[in-house]
Amino acid sequence: MIFYFSGVGNSYYVARCLAEELHENLYFIPKEITGSMSYKIKKGERLGFVFPCYGWGVPTFVEHFISKLNIEGQIDYLYFVTTCGDDTGMTSEIFCKDVERKGWECKAGWAVIMPESYVCLPGFDVDNNDKESDKLIAARDRINKIIDDILDQRNVFDTIPGPFKWIKSNIVRPFFNKYLINPRHFKTNKSCIGCGKCVNACPYSNISLDNDSLPKWGDNCVQCLRCYHICPQKAIEWGVFTAKKGQYTKMIVKDLLSQHLS
Ligand SMILES: Cc1cc2nc3c(=O)[nH]c(=O)nc-3n(C[C@H](O)[C@H](O)[C@H](O)COP(=O)(O)O)c2cc1C
Ligand code: SF4
Ligand code: SF4
Structure with a gap:
């Protein structure tokens, strides 16, 4: 079984490739969190998590989901795949600790570099x-390698930490989560x-x-930026830096858009 989240489709693409090749069921975290969150794992079945890297770490709502998750049965092979625009800092260490708190052991983790979705701050587009x-193109090869590793149940951590990983994940990440995951800065311009x-x-x-x-934004936002990238009029802005930024729409596929809760 694979639990996943995806804002603009990159992680969904990875999760779908894995699910098809490994014959796994996919579970979309925002949907699952409204249910019992109890799952039975069969003998020998793998447990996977696929999510985008946010602020050089595991998105906090994914961490929250893991903290509530109940898996019945023995977990033999637990892994994660995170997608990122550049590098993931200490996402691997953060994820391993998240599952350790549940009494589980993460056996493997990979990062896949995919097109950038973050646009809210200067320097990011x-x-x-x-x-x-x-x-x-490079991601497709990397996903194939990850599938081979998972099939062989290898203990591999290949997560593209990048430079200054400690500072990014321990100093910048808390600031990012506290001040920059914030729906109050969303607004529409006159093109809406x-x-x-x-x-x-x-x-x-x-x-x-x-x-x-x-559009009016409530408080239940995870800053995935799907709304920003999907808008056909480029009418959504976050703060003052997005007016001249681009949109990334290649991976936003129809079935991803039907995965909202209502
Ligand atoms: C809120 C937010 C934070 C991000 N933080 C990072 C980051 O720390 N490092 C990175 O390389 N990419 C970062 N990105 C880029 C995404 O991780 C990357 O584009 C990812 O593939 C998006 O996946 P998705 O399409 O499944 O949402 C961030 C994107 C968003 C929206
Ligand atoms: S998608 Fe864009 S144009 Fe449509 S309602 Fe939302 S902001 Fe307005
Ligand atoms: S409001 Fe926009 S950024 Fe926030 S969770 Fe919804 S789609 Fe994602």
């Missing part, structure tokens, strides 16, 4: 077309046509249209 294509696509796309049903057909 989507990749240009060439870089995006290069990343997606009230189509409601952002409302339907949000995996946490956090957006509604007001009486003037303008």
Whole structure:
């Protein structure tokens, strides 16, 4: 079984490749968190987690999900795959500790570099077309290697920590989680046509249209930026730095958009 989250489709792509090749069932975390969160694992079955790296760590809502998860049966092989735009800092150490608190042992973890989805701060933008294509081609080879490793149940940690990993994950990450995961900075510009696509796309049903057909953001936001990237009018802004930033839409596939809660 594979539990996954994906904002703009990269991690969903990885999770789907794994599920197809390994014949695993996929479980979408925002949907599962509304249920009992109890699962029976069969003898020899693998337990996988696939998620994007946020702020050089495991997204806090994924950590919350893991803390509530109940698995009946013996877990023989537990692994994770995180997708990132550049590097993952100490995501591997953070994930291993998260599962250790449950009494489980993480046996393997990989990072896959995919097109960038973070645009909210200066210096961060989507990749240009060439870089995006290069990343997606390289990702396919890397996913094949990960599938081979999982089939052989190898104990491998290959997670692209990058430079300054301790500072990024221990100093920047807490600041990022506290101040930059914040729906209050979302707003629409005058291009909004009230189509409601952002409302339907949000995996946490956090957006509604007001009486003037303008989107309103609630407090249940994980900063996945799916609403920002999906908007056909480029009408969504977060803070003051996104007006001239790009959108990444290649991986936002139809079945991903139907994975919201309502
Ligand atoms: C809130 C947020 C934080 C991010 N933090 C990082 C990061 O620390 N390191 C990195 O390389 N990429 C970072 N990214 C980029 C994503 O990890 C990357 O584009 C990922 O593949 C997106 O996966 P998804 O399409 O499944 O949402 C971040 C993206 C978002 C939206
Ligand atoms: S998707 Fe864009 S245009 Fe449509 S309602 Fe949302 S912000 Fe407005
Ligand atoms: S409001 Fe936007 S950024 Fe927040 S969870 Fe929903 S789609 Fe993601």
